[in-house]
Amino acid sequence: MASKFQVSILPKYCKGCGICVSVCPKQVLALGKDKAQVEHADQCIGCLNCEYHCPDFALTVTEGGNDE
Amino acid sequence: MNYKDLLRKDKMPHIWCPGCGHGMVLSAFLRALAKKDFDPDNVAVISGIGCSSRASGYLDFNTLHTTHGRAIPFATGIKMAKPGLKVIVLTGDGDSTAIGGNHLIHAARRNIELTVIVFNNNIYGMTSGQYSPLTPHMKLATTAPYGNIDYPFDLVNLAKGAGATFVARSATVQPRHLEKVIGQGLDHNGFSLIEVITQCPTYFGRKNKMGSPVDMLQWQRENTSTTGKEGTIPLGIFAQEERPEYGENYFELIKTLGEGKSGE
Ligand SMILES: Cc1ncc(C[n+]2csc(CCOP(=O)(O)OP(=O)(O)O)c2C)c(N)n1
Ligand code: SF4
Ligand code: SF4
Ligand code: SF4
Numbered sequence: 018m019a020s021k022f023q024v025s026i027l028p029k030y031c032k033g034c035g036i037c038v039s040v041c042p043k044q045v046l047a048l049g050k051d052k053a054q055v056e057h058a059d060q061c062i063g064c065l066n067c068e069y070h071c072p073d074f075a076l077t078v079t080e081g082g083n084d085e
Numbered sequence: 086m087n088y089k090d091l092l093r094k095d096k097m098p099h100i101w102c103p104g105c106g107h108g109m110v111l112s113a114f115l116r117a118l119a120k121k122d123f124d125p126d127n128v129a130v131i132s133g134i135g136c137s138s139r140a141s142g143y144l145d146f147n148t149l150h151t152t153h154g155r156a157i158p159f160a161t162g163i164k165m166a167k168p169g170l171k172v173i174v175l176t177g178d179g180d181s182t183a184i185g186g187n188h189l190i191h192a193a194r195r196n197i198e199l200t201v202i203v204f205n206n207n208i209y210g211m212t213s214g215q216y217s218p219l220t221p222h223m224k225l226a227t228t229a230p231y232g233n234i235d236y237p238f239d240l241v242n243l244a245k246g247a248g249a250t251f252v253a254r255s256a257t258v259q260p261r262h263l264e265k266v267i268g269q270g271l272d273h274n275g276f277s278l279i280e281v282i283t284q285c286p287t288y289f290g291r292k293n294k295m296g297s298p299v300d301m302l303q304w305q306r307e308n309t310s311t312t313g314k315e316g317t318i319p320l321g322i323f324a325q326e327e328r329p330e331y332g333e334n335y336f337e338l339i340k341t342l343g344e345g346k347s348g349e
Contacts, residue, residue, distance in 0.1 A: 032095060034104030039299040069116075069260040070302075072108030073098060074089055 022063035023079050024055050030075035037067035088119035093145050105296025106283030110204050111140050117268035128171045131160040131197040135177035136211045137204035154184030157192045160199050168332045174201040178219040179209045194246035197331035198273045206285035214288030225292040244278040245324045251277035252324040258305035275330050
């Protein structure tokens with residue numbers, strides 16, 4: 018089932034520190050080559066842990082944007 | 086207001102190293118501020134010199150990036166000239182407790198309404214890892230290759246002892262707690278100091294073999310506590326009292342003197 022939350026990552030801002038990956042309770046995020054990426058978008062519960070821990074303002078979690 | 090709209094987008098991305106906690110402090114500060122109904126034009130953010138002090142350059146307020154250790158004196162001047170402004174100081178542990186330590190204690194003593202957020206990474210990051218007055222005993226630094234024989238200040242007790250009327254400590258691993266206490270500091274009528282435990286993976290972390298930024302946050306999780314757990318660094322609010330604010334006393338005195346002079 019699609020999640021009602023959408024997680025977006027600005028690659029231009031992301032420095033690949035991996036903090037977001039470590040604080041996500043649902044393994045939505047993973048570290049790619051040198052940036053974070055969304056792996057399991059459907060699992061997101063919108064807890065905002067990732068956005069609040071990101072040191073680089075690279076992550077935004079919004080509600081209701083996954084079904085366009 | 087979305088907190089990210091308070092950034093100067095043309096200056097982003099910021100220069101801090103991957104996983105540096107300074108961006109987490111900045112984010113919590115902006116979230117706290119965005120929840121208030123301040124007009125951004127009525128906010129002034131002042132910083133000194135250091136990695137942490139670079140923060141002011143990314144913010145779309147009245148900002149002043151001053152000289153090392155002197156953010157509080159500049160902020161004092163601004164607050165006295167324009168008492169209606171919300172004046173906030175973003176500073177490092179070196180900037181505020183070494184070269185700027187004297188300014189810090191006297192601003193606290195005066196109870197001037199400034200919100201001072203100290204980014205405490207236990208080291209001088211910008212100049213490549215010299216120990217600071219907040220480097221713990223026997224930790225390693227470029228200038229303490231065999232361990233730091235100094236003992237650090239307890240910044241919370243230092244600020245309290247100097248007369249600060251709002252004193253809190255939080256940590257980057259607790260972004261919600263951090264945002265909350267910064268918000269309370271911003272509301273305080275008087276001198277407020279918020280010490281934030283933050284990670285410098287590049288110097289403090291590397292020198293002391295603390296691992297990745299994720300590992301450094303894990304260290305914080307295990308070694309800080311909001312509930313007073315034994316053997317951990319306490320987080321929370323440690324002073325919150327009302328005392329006449331410096332500017333109020335000053336303008337009151339001017340008024341009284343002005344009235345006394347009538348008829349001369
Ligand atoms: C008068 C003066 N002395 C020394 C310096 C060199 N200097 C620049 S930043 C800094 C320390 C920064 O440490 P801190 O305030 O803890 O900030 P951090 O970089 O760790 O965030 C020093 C000593 C300077 N710029 N000016
Ligand atoms: S926390 Fe932010 S900067 Fe770090 S990997 Fe995740 S998105 Fe990138
Ligand atoms: S909002 Fe929560 S569940 Fe969704 S990606 Fe971020 S940390 Fe994971
Ligand atoms: S040197 Fe340390 S404090 Fe400075 S930006 Fe890098 S990690 Fe942050």
